[in-house]
Amino acid sequence: xxxxxxxxxxxxxxxAMYLVxxxxxxxxxxxxxxxxxREARRLGTELERLQVEKRSQATPxxxxxxxxxxxxxxxxxxxxxxxxxxxxxxxxxx
Amino acid sequence: MSRSxxxxxxxxxxxxxxxxRSKFVVGAVALGFVGLGARAAYIQVFNNDFxxxxxxxxxxxxxxxPANRGRILDRNGLILASSVPAPSIWAIPxxxxxxxxxxxxxxxxxxxxxxxLAKKLADEDKSFVWLKRQIDPETAKKIAELKFKGIYxxxxxxxQYPEGEAAAHVVGFTDVEDKGQEGVELLFNSTLLxxxxxxxxxxxxxxxxxxxxxxxxxxxxxxxxxxxIDTKVQFFAYQKLRDAVxxxxxxxxxxxxxxAHTGEVLALANYPSYNPEKRVNLSGAQLRNRALTxxxxxxxxxxxxxxxxxxxTGRVKTSxxxxxxxxxxxxxxxxxxxxxxxxxxxxxxxxQVSSNVGTTKIAMQMPAGEMWDTFSGAGFxxxxxxxxxxxxxxxxxxxxxxxxxxxxxxxxxxxxxxxLFQMVRSYTVFSHDGQIIRATLLKNSEPAVGVxxxxxxxxxxxxxxxxxxxxxxxxxxxxxTVGYSVGGKSGTAYKQVGKGYGSEGNRKYRSWFxxxxxxxxxxxxxxxxLDEPTAGKYFGGEVAAPVFSETVQQTLRVMGVQPDIAxxxxxxxxxxxxxx
Numbered sequence: 099x100x101x102x103x104x105x106x107x108x109x110x111x112x113x114a115m116y117l118v119x120x121x122x123x124x125x126x127x128x129x130x131x132x133x134x135x136r137e138a139r140r141l142g143t144e145l146e147r148l149q150v151e152k153r154s155q156a157t158p159x160x161x162x163x164x165x166x167x168x169x170x171x172x173x174x175x176x177x178x179x180x181x182x183x184x185x186x187x188x189x190x191x192x
Numbered sequence: 193m194s195r196s197x198x199x200x201x202x203x204x205x206x207x208x209x210x211x212x213r214s215k216f217v218v219g220a221v222a223l224g225f226v227g228l229g230a231r232a233a234y235i236q237v238f239n240n241d242f243x244x245x246x247x248x249x250x251x252x253x254x255x256x257x258p259a260n261r262g263r264i265l266d267r268n269g270l271i272l273a274s275s276v277p278a279p280s281i282w283a284i285p286x287x288x289x290x291x292x293x294x295x296x297x298x299x300x301x302x303x304x305x306x307x308x309l310a311k312k313l314a315d316e317d318k319s320f321v322w323l324k325r326q327i328d329p330e331t332a333k334k335i336a337e338l339k340f341k342g343i344y345x346x347x348x349x350x351x352q353y354p355e356g357e358a359a360a361h362v363v364g365f366t367d368v369e370d371k372g373q374e375g376v377e378l379l380f381n382s383t384l385l386x387x388x389x390x391x392x393x394x395x396x397x398x399x400x401x402x403x404x405x406x407x408x409x410x411x412x413x414x415x416x417x418x419x420x421i422d423t424k425v426q427f428f429a430y431q432k433l434r435d436a437v438x439x440x441x442x443x444x445x446x447x448x449x450x451x452a453h454t455g456e457v458l459a460l461a462n463y464p465s466y467n468p469e470k471r472v473n474l475s476g477a478q479l480r481n482r483a484l485t486x487x488x489x490x491x492x493x494x495x496x497x498x499x500x501x502x503x504x505t506g507r508v509k510t511s512x513x514x515x516x517x518x519x520x521x522x523x524x525x526x527x528x529x530x531x532x533x534x535x536x537x538x539x540x541x542x543x544q545v546s547s548n549v550g551t552t553k554i555a556m557q558m559p560a561g562e563m564w565d566t567f568s569g570a571g572f573x574x575x576x577x578x579x580x581x582x583x584x585x586x587x588x589x590x591x592x593x594x595x596x597x598x599x600x601x602x603x604x605x606x607x608x609x610x611x612l613f614q615m616v617r618s619y620t621v622f623s624h625d626g627q628i629i630r631a632t633l634l635k636n637s638e639p640a641v642g643v644x645x646x647x648x649x650x651x652x653x654x655x656x657x658x659x660x661x662x663x664x665x666x667x668x669x670x671x672x673t674v675g676y677s678v679g680g681k682s683g684t685a686y687k688q689v690g691k692g693y694g695s696e697g698n699r700k701y702r703s704w705f706x707x708x709x710x711x712x713x714x715x716x717x718x719x720x721x722l723d724e725p726t727a728g729k730y731f732g733g734e735v736a737a738p739v740f741s742e743t744v745q746q747t748l749r750v751m752g753v754q755p756d757i758a759x760x761x762x763x764x765x766x767x768x769x770x771x772x
Binding site for chain 1: 260270271274275276277329352354355356358396400401402403404423424427428431674675676745746749754755
């Protein structure tokens with residue numbers, strides 16, 4: 099009887115230790131998860147920031163300035179555009 | 193002494209202790225236990241809530257989950273406004289202990305004067321003070337690296353507007369608390385706003401969240417708003433307007449581009465404008481969304497409606513001849529004049545040369561009530577159906593109160609007022625087969641359902657007249673553009689100076705042009721207005737029409753509309769002087 103009791107006491111202690119360990123591990127993992135979530139949010143906002151940045155580098159105002167000043171391009175007008183009619187250009191069916 | 197307790201059998205150790213002493217000890221210990229039990233019951237049962245709460249306060253934390261404000265996009269999904277993180281720097285003045293050099297570094301990084309920084313940190317009673325809100329992330333990083341005691345950061349969000357001043361009046365801006373203040377930011381504030389969420393966690397000694405407790409309320413992100421604006425059209429409309437305002441040394445200007453099929457606003461710009469991200473020293477003149485808030489007498493722009501009504505009711509035909517000589521007509525004592533006599537004109541030519549006399553003679557054949565119905569049907573004097581902050585309804589007095597001279601002046605656009613936006617929208621009557629359509633700022637690819645004002649036939653006839661007005665012999669030939677047929681009406685008005693309209697050489701003008709292209713099947717309607725051009729030219733056909741011409745050309749090109757007329761330089765420069 100005493101042996102059984104001792105065994106049970108040991109088992110209880112072991113299980114308690116294990117519980118403490120698991121609790122610790124779960125909290126550690128939760129912290130990790132938390133960190134990962136924060137990182138995800140940070141990356142999300144960073145993406146947003148970069149998208150806005152990209153957009154402001156490609157505004158019509160800037161494109162026009164660069165095209166005009168750096169690349170010496172000029173405005174398109176119908177006068178210098180050749181319009182192709184796709185319907186006519188297609189080969190007629192035999 | 194017989195009553196005593198014997199602790200031992202040994203006579204040597206026999207002590208004579210009175211019995212009451214041991215009883216006293218037993219009693220005292222028992223009382224101690226009762227006390228403990230009562231305390232335990234008090235904590236566990238009667239006042240349990242209080243202690244439970246106190247415990248939670250020490251490790252439970254409620255975290256706010258921020259919700260992003262929605263973006264504002266253009267019709268092609270390009271960003272017009274978006275929130276980006278911007279750290280704000282705050283301090284607990286009591287905890288700050290910086291020497292002069294450190295203070296100088298901090299002030300320099302924050303971009304504020306050291307005196308100002310000192311003032312902010314002077315009040316030691318405060319436990320919280322913003323040093324600077326919404327700075328750029330790089331600067332914030334540098335400040336964080338300095339690790340000054342008592343200086344903290346908090347992530348806030350700042351709106352960025354890549355299109356800058358070109359779209360400022362449409363998009364608007366938010367204040368530092370992320371609340372819409374102007375334009376679409378204000379109009380759609382509730383849609384754009386998200387709802388922040390919350391979660392409860394247990395934090396450990398080091399401030400790390402170690403466990404989640406209770407329910408989490410997920411944040412609801414604000415919805416994106418997609419506008420009908422096309423950034424490209426918006427940009428060059430703004431650019432051409434700005435160039436024209438500067439070249440004509442005008443006070444201000446507005447431009448509106450409307451899709452004639454769907455009623456979508458493709459561009460709406462005003463000059464002077466402002467950069468929504470740097471709003472220091474903003475003046476009212478810059479903020480004003482003139483296209484929607486400024487009303488003026490539409491002048492000649494109204495003539496097509498008067499003529500349209502006469503055609504619709506069969507009172508005249510396009511070829512009916514109206515005698516406008518001697519260039520003036522007298523209605524109940526008041527004389528209406530043309531800029532110079534035109535002689536006999538067909539109804540078409542009345543519009544082409546913009547004859548006040550001809551229009552008056554046609555209008556006087558019609559009851560005032562019918563004219564009022566047509567004008568209000570075209571949106572004049574009506575509540576602006578586009579809900580924009582500050583949009584106005586203009587003024588159109590009830591027909592009952594019109595005296596004959598007022599009916600005559602109303603027929604050519606005086607005695608009533610409208611905003612440029614209203615005028616542009618009213619021209620959907622001619623572009624959309626006689627039906628007026630709703631204008632919208634939101635993307636909507638469905639063809640609009642219109643409310644009939646005229647028949648499709650009348651609309652087509654008036655379009656032809658508008659084309660003549662913008663052609664050789666008309667008042668606005670400078671509205672013509674390479675490759676596309678255009679039609680439209682110009683207007684010029686004296687502005688009030690003091691009590692009158694100013695004397696010769698001291699007059700102030702307002703000039704505008706409203707038209708559409710391509711004329712047979714209009715795709716767009718464009719309205720341009722310049723306020724007080726002072727560089728010599730001031731007729732709408734001379735200062736506003738060229739802006740119209742360039743804007744039409746670029747817009748149709750961007751929309752992929754094929755030229756509908758043979759491409760050869762067709763610009764005719766001999767304008768007939770228009771009437772006021």
